Amino acid sequence: MKRRLFLFASALILSLPLPASAGAVDALKQFLDSTRSFKAEFSQSVLSKSGRRPQASSGRLAFQKPGKFRWEVEKPYPQLMVGDGQKVWIHDPELEQVTVKKMDQALGNTPAALLSGSSDMLRNFVLSEGGEADGLNWAEARPRSQEAGFDKVRLGFAANGDLKAMELSDNFGQTTTLRFHQPERNPALAASLFRFTPPKGADVIGE
Structure with a gap:
């Protein structure tokens, strides 16, 4: 679960509403430079390689x-x-446990590295148009590094350019799908959202 949580958080920068007038890849490059913040609620399902009943979860991101x-x-x-x-x-x-890592060591060449703000990071990914399916237009990003921990990320957009879904295929044959609700691009976000102090009594592992 922790690995899955990390992989999806690392894909946040790809989670942007794209203009319908542009191709998904071109629009992604534009928004990497123009989008400063993002928030949404999400619902998530995880389908294993065996195809057993998906695991479901929900929450919020920023x-x-x-x-x-x-x-x-x-x-x-x-x-x-x-x-x-x-x-x-x-x-x-539940485990009363906190794991902490340095940002550069934790993110490496994952999509989260794009949070640093430069579209130059796109050189670490192979981008392509994913076509249309399920009423959505899809963009696809594959990491060039074999150590990224995932195979590809697919993003589905409605005709008006709003991001509606994201799919991540990991190296273990699992497919995780996110549905975004009430997304907001460039909202004002409280600084406290991005601060963390380990709770008293928690076991802290790492840096």
Whole structure:
């Protein structure tokens, strides 16, 4: 679950509404330079390689350039990941455990590295138009590095350019699908969203 939480938080920068008048790849490049913040609620399902009944969860997310993000799962079990620009904090309340890593070591060449704000990071991904399916237009991003931890990210957009879905295929054959609700681009976000202090009594692992 922690790995899945991290992978999706690392894909936040790709989670942007795209203008219908442009191709998904061209629009992505434009929005990487123009979008400073984003927030939305989400519902998530995870389909295993065996095809057994999907696991479902829901929560909310936010990011702000440069390098700050918050990914919060609320149901069925709470989990939180916060990137404060220097470190990434992963909190598991049930285990009373906090894992902390340096931002550059944690993100590497994952999509989250794009949170640093430069479209130059796109050189680390192979981008392509994904065609139309399920009434959505899809863009696709594949990491060039074999150590990225995932195979590809697909993003589905409605005709008006709003982001409606995102699919991530990991290296274990799992497909995780996100549906975004009430997305907002460039909202004013409280600085407190991107701060984290380990709760008293929690076991802190890492930096």
